Amino acid sequence: METVDEFRTRARTWLESGGLPRLPEGERWDPLADDDDHASRARELQKMIWDGGFAGICYPTEYGGLGLTVEHQRAFDAETCEIHEMPFIFSTPTHSICGPTLLDCATETQKQRHIPPMLRGEELWVQFMSEPSGGSDMAGALTTATRDGEVFLLNGSKVWSTYAYRADYAICLARTDWSRPKHRGLSMFIVPIHDPRTTIVQIEMIDGNKEFCQEYFDDVEIPLGNVVGEVNDGWTVASRLLFHEKTTVGRVSPYVSVPYRDATDTSMAGFVALARAGGRIDDPDARRKIGQIEMLLTVQAHLTGRIGSGLKTKYFPDQAGAIARLFSGTTYVERANIGLDLAGPDAVVWEGDDDRQNVSMAYLLRQARCIGGGTIEMARNVVSERILGMPREYAADKDVAFGDVKRGR
Amino acid sequence: MELELTDDQRLFHETSRKFLDVNMATTAVRALAANPDGFDRDWWRSGAGLGWTSLLVDESHGGGAISGTGLADLAIVAEELGRHVGPGPLLAVNVVANAVSRLGSAAQQAAVLPGLLDGSQMATWCLRDAGGKWTRHSASTATAPTGPRRPEAQSNEPAAVASARGVGFEINAKKVMVEAAAQADWLLVTAATTAGPTQFLLPSTTPGIKITPSTSVDLVRRYATVRFNGVQVGLDAVLGTVGHAAQNIERQLQVALVLQCAEMTGAAGKVFEFTCEYATDRYSFGRPLASYQALKHRFADMKTWLEASYATTLAAAAAVHAQGPDAPRLASVAKAYVADRTPEIIHDCIQMHGGIGVTWEHDLHLYLRRVTLLRAMYGTPDEHRERIATIVIEREDAVNGNR
Ligand SMILES: Cc1cc2nc3c(=O)[nH]c(=O)nc-3n(C[C@H](O)[C@H](O)[C@H](O)COP(=O)(O)OP(=O)(O)OC[C@H]3O[C@@H](n4cnc5c(N)ncnc54)[C@H](O)[C@@H]3O)c2cc1C
Numbered sequence: 001m002e003t004v005d006e007f008r009t010r011a012r013t014w015l016e017s018g019g020l021p022r023l024p025e026g027e028r029w030d031p032l033a034d035d036d037d038h039a040s041r042a043r044e045l046q047k048m049i050w051d052g053g054f055a056g057i058c059y060p061t062e063y064g065g066l067g068l069t070v071e072h073q074r075a076f077d078a079e080t081c082e083i084h085e086m087p088f089i090f091s092t093p094t095h096s097i098c099g100p101t102l103l104d105c106a107t108e109t110q111k112q113r114h115i116p117p118m119l120r121g122e123e124l125w126v127q128f129m130s131e132p133s134g135g136s137d138m139a140g141a142l143t144t145a146t147r148d149g150e151v152f153l154l155n156g157s158k159v160w161s162t163y164a165y166r167a168d169y170a171i172c173l174a175r176t177d178w179s180r181p182k183h184r185g186l187s188m189f190i191v192p193i194h195d196p197r198t199t200i201v202q203i204e205m206i207d208g209n210k211e212f213c214q215e216y217f218d219d220v221e222i223p224l225g226n227v228v229g230e231v232n233d234g235w236t237v238a239s240r241l242l243f244h245e246k247t248t249v250g251r252v253s254p255y256v257s258v259p260y261r262d263a264t265d266t267s268m269a270g271f272v273a274l275a276r277a278g279g280r281i282d283d284p285d286a287r288r289k290i291g292q293i294e295m296l297l298t299v300q301a302h303l304t305g306r307i308g309s310g311l312k313t314k315y316f317p318d319q320a321g322a323i324a325r326l327f328s329g330t331t332y333v334e335r336a337n338i339g340l341d342l343a344g345p346d347a348v349v350w351e352g353d354d355d356r357q358n359v360s361m362a363y364l365l366r367q368a369r370c371i372g373g374g375t376i377e378m379a380r381n382v383v384s385e386r387i388l389g390m391p392r393e394y395a396a397d398k399d400v401a402f403g404d405v406k407r408g409r
Numbered sequence: 410m411e412l413e414l415t416d417d418q419r420l421f422h423e424t425s426r427k428f429l430d431v432n433m434a435t436t437a438v439r440a441l442a443a444n445p446d447g448f449d450r451d452w453w454r455s456g457a458g459l460g461w462t463s464l465l466v467d468e469s470h471g472g473g474a475i476s477g478t479g480l481a482d483l484a485i486v487a488e489e490l491g492r493h494v495g496p497g498p499l500l501a502v503n504v505v506a507n508a509v510s511r512l513g514s515a516a517q518q519a520a521v522l523p524g525l526l527d528g529s530q531m532a533t534w535c536l537r538d539a540g541g542k543w544t545r546h547s548a549s550t551a552t553a554p555t556g557p558r559r560p561e562a563q564s565n566e567p568a569a570v571a572s573a574r575g576v577g578f579e580i581n582a583k584k585v586m587v588e589a590a591a592q593a594d595w596l597l598v599t600a601a602t603t604a605g606p607t608q609f610l611l612p613s614t615t616p617g618i619k620i621t622p623s624t625s626v627d628l629v630r631r632y633a634t635v636r637f638n639g640v641q642v643g644l645d646a647v648l649g650t651v652g653h654a655a656q657n658i659e660r661q662l663q664v665a666l667v668l669q670c671a672e673m674t675g676a677a678g679k680v681f682e683f684t685c686e687y688a689t690d691r692y693s694f695g696r697p698l699a700s701y702q703a704l705k706h707r708f709a710d711m712k713t714w715l716e717a718s719y720a721t722t723l724a725a726a727a728a729v730h731a732q733g734p735d736a737p738r739l740a741s742v743a744k745a746y747v748a749d750r751t752p753e754i755i756h757d758c759i760q761m762h763g764g765i766g767v768t769w770e771h772d773l774h775l776y777l778r779r780v781t782l783l784r785a786m787y788g789t790p791d792e793h794r795e796r797i798a799t800i801v802i803e804r805e806d807a808v809n810g811n812r
Pocket of ligand 1: 126127128129130131132133134135136137159160161162368369371372373374375376377378381
């Protein structure tokens with residue numbers, strides 16, 4: 001296997017010869033950009049990575065990946081993230097959640113059909129899990145797929161699917177048998193997003209971006225070959241998906257691109273600049289806050305490293321991704337709070353174009369980081385019940401035909 | 410604490426754990442509260458026999474690590490000591506033993522190390538000046554001598570003064586919160602000279618030294634104030650080079666911080682474990698405490714803080730061992746985090762116990778005392794946050810060419 005150092009050298013050489021465009025000086029990737037250009041640009045960038053021989057670093061070679069390790073992925077992150085333009089919308093969920101779930105549960109044909117295009121930047125995927133009736137109780141899905149000859153007919157609605165309107169495929173959980181208890185009547189489907197019988201509506205978020213979507217399905221035909229795993233065994237697939245989701249949100253996943261922190265990391269620059277702009281760079285209270293953020297981000301990196309290697313060696317059970325997920329949510333909250341504090345009143349009233357408005361936007365959208373990817377309350381349930389082995393919560397829907405379960409309005 | 414110990418480390422861990430299980434139950438810790446030393450010297454000699462004082466000493470001087478990283482090996486002992494809230498000058502002796510092994514003259518090594526290695530002698534580090542600070546704010550830069558200084562003007566410099574006297578020095582200092590000073594045979598004292606910070610190694614019986622025991626919140630860890638009144642020492646008492654101790658002081662501090670973090674994490678880890686059991690066994694309204702979501706969520710938070718504490722302590726141990734440029738930052742990150750979270754974990758566990766949790770009878774307070782003590786020694790979380798900020802601001806300014 002190519003060593004990490006050899007790999008890094010190869011990546012550097014490729015990047016120096018213009019493999020990926022550099023971000024303009026002083027400019028950083030805008031995670032909230034929601035224009036169509038951003039999506040088509042991401043496809044181009046992912047294609048460049050493929051052509052350069054760096055796509056799917058931890059994916060098996062038989063599906064077009066490189067078959068390397070998480071250390072290789074992190075080395076690549078360090079060379080690229082925050083320096084070059086990167087197709088981050090492919091990273092999550094296409095490469096870090098949907099692809100790995102297919103690797104775990106899909107048929108050989110399905111994998112050959114979809115994984116290489118994901119790595120080439122041709123297929124952007126999203127998740128159709130949450131529904132208007134509830135996202136935490138994912139197994140309570142009401143969206144229904146009914147067998148009709150050689151197809152399933154999909155009816156119902158999914159919501160909060162990020163980027164869906166500009167994506168190509170979704171991995172979608174739907175009920176295939178209402179007479180069985182809830183976990184045993186679900187199936188997982190590969191669903192092409194753009195279909196005349198699917199209506200997609202964009203939803204505006206607090207900061208004005210429209211990445212959220214809701215889909216309405218009206219007898220959408222899904223070929224039998226698009227079932228992932230067994231019919232009515234969709235929860236097994238969903239469990240793998242949840243695993244990959246937790247490890248992604250907790251930054252533990254080997255498939256996700258994460259901005260790497262080391263001595264030259266610049267992500268603290270913003271906090272220092274805020275303190276300086278507010279004339280508080282020598283104020284001990286401001287300095288403690290800067291220290292607190294640096295501390296938390298550093299500990300987060302140590303924790304994700306620990307969980308990641310512990311998952312690999314089975315020291316930790318699969319559910320341990322929830323520990324990292326919980327830490328990332330609560331850390332983000334402190335980070336947003338401290339940003340707002342350091343920025344002072346300029347973050348809430350400004351003239352013209354002031355960087356500090358980003359700080360208040362991050363603050364306003366703070367809780368999104370504690371909700372998306374599974375809420376931190378659900379993560380706390382998993383840690384206490386599945387890792388610490390404490391008694392599970394009472395569930396009124398256990399061992400009852402799902403059709404008979406009480407629902408809210 | 411380690412995800413994967415080597416076979417040798419596992420054996421070492423097992424041996425230390427069993428040794429402490431047998432002779433350092435919390436009943437034994439409580440009994441030692443009345444002992445002026447806080448520990449039994451034969452017990453310490455047995456611990457030294459297991460290797461507790463040799464891990465940071467070079468093989469050529471009779472020491473030796475278990476793995477390639479002696480500090481990680483020693484952190485195993487510190488964690489286990491924390492799990493037992495055991496006594497003993499583990500931190501003090503190892504910091505000095507390491508410094509003497511690295512910096513000492515052959516004569517100093519011959520005089521000091523054998524006694525520390527076999528546990529027949531103790532040593533400690535006199536760092537903190539009365540009214541001073543634990544940490545130098547910029548760890549990477551040594552301050553050049555600037556002629557006679559007024560010590561109190563610069564709080565990050567030792568206020569203790571050693572003035573040149575003939576071919577030696579005269580030390581005048583008041584050092585506070587010195588661990589096991591009354592038990593120690595050797596004192597390593599950090600002082601300012603006109604040439605810069607300098608360290609001296611001297612017998613605790615040297616004329617002019619007065620040791621006054623203090624009282625600490627811990628039942629068995631002993632501290633004292635050490636006064637140096639016109640103490641005359643020769644050049645042979647200097648450890649390392651006159652005026653160039655800054656880097657060594659920083660390194661000693663880092664070693665102390667890692668050991669504290671391991672001990673605090675061990676203490677909180679033990680409390681967390683028995684509190685999880687308690688919550689499973691105790692019933693309220695006909696069901697276990699551990700079945701209530703309000704409590705389960707707090708356990709989940711504690712578990713997360715605990716794993717993060719383990720993770721950052723191990724990262725700091727590796728960085729301090731390697732002595733790369735990141736060591737000061739990672740040592741302070743670990744201290745700020747672990748010292749912030751572990752007392753909270755124990756307080757939360759007290760809450761989970763209800764009334765019994767705030768009694769003298771229950772052992773919880775032994776652990777709380779230990780982490781409360783260590784939280785403050787060698788710098789509170791706030792002090793380390795400020796140190797981290799200084800490092801970060803310097804780093805960012807260097808990257809952006811500011812200032
Ligand atoms: C930025 C972002 C991106 C997202 N992207 C996607 C996506 O691409 N695809 C997709 O399918 N979904 C996505 N989601 C949806 C997300 O997964 C759900 O919002 C989440 O799972 C919560 O579901 P809900 O919104 O229905 O809230 P609910 O499940 O109704 O929960 C409401 C509140 O009750 C709490 N709660 C619920 N049940 C319990 C319980 N048993 N114990 C304790 N507390 C409980 C929750 O923690 C929450 O605080 C995204 C969400 C966000 C914010």
